[in-house]
Amino acid sequence: MSIFFAAVLWILAKGGQQLASTQPMRWNYIAKNASLIINNDIKDHIKGNEILKIIAVPKTKAINWDNIKLSIQSTNNVIFRINNKPFQSARLTDFLTGSLMQDLRLDLCLYSDSDDKKDSEITLLLTKEKDGVIEELDKKIIKWDNKVTNLSFVGLENKQISGYKELSISIHNLGDTVKTDEITLTHEVSNTQLLSSNTPIFYFNGKNIHKSLTLQEILGESMPRELAPNEIISNIKLQLANTNNCTEATVKLVLKHHNMQWVSPTIKWISKNIMLSFQGLPKKELSYKAPLQFKIKNEGDTINASEAILKVWNRNLSGLNISLKVNGKPINVKEAQISLSDLLSTDKVLQKGEAVNITIEQIEEKKFNPHTSQSIELGLYGIYGTQNKLLSKNRTSHLGPSRR
Incomplete structure (x- = not known):
């Protein structure tokens, strides 16, 4: 189908806006036949003997099928077939099996790859000839290969x-x-x-x-x-x-x-690999009033002391409440969470391998019984955003009287 437009050529005289000449001109625009298309859903890549339906026929429009031709061009001497026959070019009416064009089915598939090239580029072309002029209706390029593609990641199991x-x-x-x-x-x-x-x-x-x-x-x-x-x-x-x-x-x-x-x-x-450990904890029960002394060591990335928490469980085995001091900071609850920065009086930067000293002491009270046994459990936590993660825990340190 051809559409003609009239255009006016404006020629401006040098130095001014005077109209010098007008001449009607014919512009020939060949509109693409939108009624017949190569299937819009067709893949742009196929492998091996994969089959593609390549023509979509709209049911709502009447189509003049005279002189409509499908051509296939492929590279590397790879030959493809349409409906099980080797194919290069033919009129669509040659593929009709019924009276309606909606019954038309064209299946594209590999026919042979005699040179074992394993890949090819296929160009599908729909054309219509009228009055000696060949009009392109639609075109699609598809890549084909017969290769085995298999990729793998190596050594990424349990990575952090x-x-x-x-x-x-x-x-x-x-x-x-x-x-x-x-x-x-x-x-x-x-x-x-x-x-x-x-x-x-x-x-x-x-x-x-x-x-x-x-x-x-x-x-x-x-x-x-x-x-x-x-x-x-x-x-x-x-x-x-x-x-x-x-x-x-x-x-x-x-x-x-x-x-x-x-x-x-x-x-x-x-965000950070926070790894903390206890160092130098006593392996036996401590005597009365003996301080519990140990170190907290940074085994991971550089952190601020405020990113670590020491948790102390104060368990009096005789039912009496015995208060403690941690680096001089009193605690009188059964479970206390203390930021490491509070124990060091500053938000100290802890480098990897650096250790800080911690001392836990009893605060003697009037009701204190020197024969009371007391158990202390310690936990180290790293702060990850709004979550605290347990990094290390010790359940064996005790404060109490000497055994006789």
Whole structure:
């Protein structure tokens, strides 16, 4: 179908806006026949002997089928078939099996790959010839391959990272050759705190993962290349970009190649790796009025003392209430939670491997019985956002009279 428009050519005289000439011009626009289309839902990539229905025939419009032709062009000498016959070009009426064009079904599938090229690019073209002019009605390009694609993450079982530390990612190609610009890598992040919908943001090799990135982009390659069978890529780093006010999350990495995907084991991320331990606790019962002295050691990342809590369970085995002092700070409850910064009189920065001294003493009261047995239990907690996590606990330290 041709549509003609009249256009006016305006020629402006130099130095002014005077109309110099007008001439009607014919502009020939060939409108695309929207009544016949290659199936909109058709995939842009197929594998092996996968079958595609390639023509969609609208039932609501009458179509003049005269001289409508379907052509297939393919690369690498790979031959495809339509309805089980090798195919290059034919009129659609040749495929009619009934009286209605809605009964038309065209199935595209591989016929032969004699050179074993394993991949091809297919161009489907619908045309109509009228008065010697060939009009393009629709066009679709589909990629086909007969390769075995199989990718895998290596060594990510039970992994945990903290803060801005990097995690090395290795990808193993277990199948045939595959191009780096055809593989995408993304991630799925879940906030495990359940108190916020925010999730932390991560980088792949310093690139923000706001969308899927191809391996070519992540690796910083100017041109795509083919991964050889059994090749391992090990120069990808996962690293935190922004905590987004989160303290704990889980991360799953996802590799995609067309309609296939591979998911990594779950990786745990924490804002800090807080690891504290008791050092130098006595191994036997203490005598009357002897102080309980020990150290708290930072075994993990650098933290502020305010990110650690000492919990003291004061258990008097004779039913009497005996108050205690922890680094001079009185406590007179059965269970006390004390920030380490309160015990040190400052929010001290604790480096990895650093230890601080703690002393617990009895406060003698009038009703104190020197033959009373008293048990003290200690717990160390790290603060993760709004949650406290038990890191270490000791149940064996005692204060009481000497045994005779």
